Amino acid sequence: MGTIFHLDIVSAEESIYSGPVEFLVAPAQMGEVGIYPRHTPMLTRIKSGMVRIKAQLKEEELIYVSGGMLEVQPDIVTILADTAVRSHDLDEAKSIEAKRAAEEAMKNRESELDYAKAQAELIEAMAQLAAIDKLRKRGH
Amino acid sequence: MAGSREVRNKIKSVKNTQKITRAMEMVAASKMRKAQDRMKKARPYGEKIRNVAAHMSRANTEYRHPFLIERDTVKRIGIIIVTSDKGLCGGLNTNVLRKAINQMKAWQAEGEQIEVCCIGNKGLGFMSRIGANVTSQVIGLGDAPDMTRLIGAVKVVLDGYTQDQFDRVYVFYNRFINTMKQEPVMEQLLPLTDERMQKEEQGNDKPKASWDYIYEPEAKSVIDDIMVRYVEALIYQAVTENMASEQSARMVAMKAASDNAGSVIDELTLIYNKSRQAAITKELSEIVGGAAAV
Numbered sequence: 001m002g003t004i005f006h007l008d009i010v011s012a013e014e015s016i017y018s019g020p021v022e023f024l025v026a027p028a029q030m031g032e033v034g035i036y037p038r039h040t041p042m043l044t045r046i047k048s049g050m051v052r053i054k055a056q057l058k059e060e061e062l063i064y065v066s067g068g069m070l071e072v073q074p075d076i077v078t079i080l081a082d083t084a085v086r087s088h089d090l091d092e093a094k095s096i097e098a099k100r101a102a103e104e105a106m107k108n109r110e111s112e113l114d115y116a117k118a119q120a121e122l123i124e125a126m127a128q129l130a131a132i133d134k135l136r137k138r139g140h
Numbered sequence: 141m142a143g144s145r146e147v148r149n150k151i152k153s154v155k156n157t158q159k160i161t162r163a164m165e166m167v168a169a170s171k172m173r174k175a176q177d178r179m180k181k182a183r184p185y186g187e188k189i190r191n192v193a194a195h196m197s198r199a200n201t202e203y204r205h206p207f208l209i210e211r212d213t214v215k216r217i218g219i220i221i222v223t224s225d226k227g228l229c230g231g232l233n234t235n236v237l238r239k240a241i242n243q244m245k246a247w248q249a250e251g252e253q254i255e256v257c258c259i260g261n262k263g264l265g266f267m268s269r270i271g272a273n274v275t276s277q278v279i280g281l282g283d284a285p286d287m288t289r290l291i292g293a294v295k296v297v298l299d300g301y302t303q304d305q306f307d308r309v310y311v312f313y314n315r316f317i318n319t320m321k322q323e324p325v326m327e328q329l330l331p332l333t334d335e336r337m338q339k340e341e342q343g344n345d346k347p348k349a350s351w352d353y354i355y356e357p358e359a360k361s362v363i364d365d366i367m368v369r370y371v372e373a374l375i376y377q378a379v380t381e382n383m384a385s386e387q388s389a390r391m392v393a394m395k396a397a398s399d400n401a402g403s404v405i406d407e408l409t410l411i412y413n414k415s416r417q418a419a420i421t422k423e424l425s426e427i428v429g430g431a432a433a434v
Contacts, residue, residue, distance in 0.1 A: 008188055012287050012376050015184040030356045043196070044356035045365060069366055071192045071353075078188050080369060083287045094292025095299065098276040102258070105268050105277060115248075118241050118270040125234045136400060 004056060005037040005074075009063060011081040017053065017063060024077060025052040026070050035072055042072040051079065144419070147412040151405055158401035164228070165394035171283055172319070172387035178284065179316065179380040186373045193332070193370045196353070196363060203359050207367045210331050211307045216253040218275075218297050218306035219244070220329070222313035222378050223263035224386040225280055230393035232314055232386060233262040236324040240312045243326060244272070255306065257297050259290070259379060275300070285379045287372070294375050298368060301330050313378040314385035320392065322385035329374060 007024060009017040024035045027049035033042075048066045055061065068081040197208055221240055223233045244254055256272045258264040261279040268274055276296035278289050300306045309330040314322045355362045 008184070010185040010188050012182060012185045012373055013178070014181040018184075028356060041195075041353045042356070043192075043353040043362050043366070045362060069192070069362070069369065071195070073195070078192060080185065080189055080192070080366075082369075091291055091295055094288075095276070095295035096292075098278060098292035099296055101279075102274045102277040105264060105274065115241065115245050115270070118266070119238075119245075121266075121270075122234055122238045122241065126231065126238070129231045129234070132396075136396060 007077045009079040011083045021055045023054040038074045039072050144415045151408045161394045161397040168391035175384040175387045179384045182380050189370045205367045214307040218309040220257045220311040221263040222382045223260035225261040229390035232389040239324045313382040316381045316384040319388040
């Protein structure tokens with residue numbers, strides 16, 4: 001110990017890298033950071049760019065990340081890579097879009113939340129499913 | 141012999157139906173494998189970010205994120221309902237919607253206001269039909285849930301929470317247990333509960349001394365980002381689980397449909413053969429009767 005640390009690079013959709021490394025360079029928001037083992041705990045945003053990894057007895061490896069977060073613990077480093085290109089404005093636009101779509105869908109709805117109707121509908125569906133089940137069991 | 145042709149046609153149509161259900165079963169089976177794969181791949185991210193969030197909730201003292209603060213009064217509730225886009229998957233959506241409706245009814249009886257975010261067409265259709273207050277939606281996610289599509293709808297809910305429109309946020313989805321079993325669940329999303337944070341910490345006996353991260357650029361914005369991503373990861377996971385559940389429920393439902401079609405065909409074939417035999421017997425006895433009369 002002391003000369004290596006564990007590195008995980010994960011995105012929401014998959015795990016990209018996991019293993020012991022000696023040295024790491026990541027494009028942090030305030031400039032590139034190089035990390036050796038026993039770095040002090042740090043949390044920072046990273047920009048899109050190349051992460052350079054040096055594992056023991058191996059060539060340096062380059063992995064592209066499209067931004068994300070970097071967490072540094074003395075012997076564990078985690079990069080949470082984003083799968084989407086993120087920016088405040090983009091996120092805002094998306095949320096407005098989601099709202100607008102919902103409002104559109106709500107235009108022709110009834111005014112009050114009708115639980116009785118909802119339950120009747122669901123109970124009917126459940127009864128149908130139960131009936132199918134029963135029929136199947138009787139048939140065989 | 142009028143009946144026998146009808147029976148034959150009926151058999152043919154049931155056979156065609158069976159072909160369709162069988163094809164759908166196979167499609168669902170192959171999609172299910174992919175969906176389960178995707179679900180498994182999404183797990184490491186969820187675990188890692190939970191670790192980070194847990195570290196943070198322990199370490200940091202200078203800034204506490206609103207997602208971590210429990211509110212005393214609960215007046216308004218936001219719920220996220222994850223359903224499938226398409227039907228023909230047994231009782232999957234019905235089960236989760238029923239759970240949601242029962243809960244909503246109980247909440248409303250206590251005088252709480254509810255706003256709904258729908259992920260998936262089926263839930264949206266149902267919620268707008270019954271007149272629930274749907275404030276955001278995403279539909280048509282396809283087979284591979286796309287993080288970019290989810291961000292918008294999730295942000296509406298998260299913003300609602302930070303701007304005090306909601307005091308609590310829950311998520312409803314189908315948890316994937318195995319191919320034969322999926323379970324509708326309700327989970328509290330916000331504020332993030334302590335158990336949720338602690339889950340990952342067992343076996344991780346770091347001294348609980350008062351330490352803190354170095355934050356770049358500054359604590360607040362970094363923590364905000366982590367928290368938002370954490371919640372998004374939780375929702376993404378719920379969506380992938382729901383999708384795996386959907387495909388396996390569909391596979392099971394379609395297999396049942398194919399089996400049922402098989403048994404209907406058997407019955408109809410029996411009827412057809414009987415009527416054919418009856419016709420032959422009748423004809424024979426007519427010939428024999430005629431010969432005897434001569």
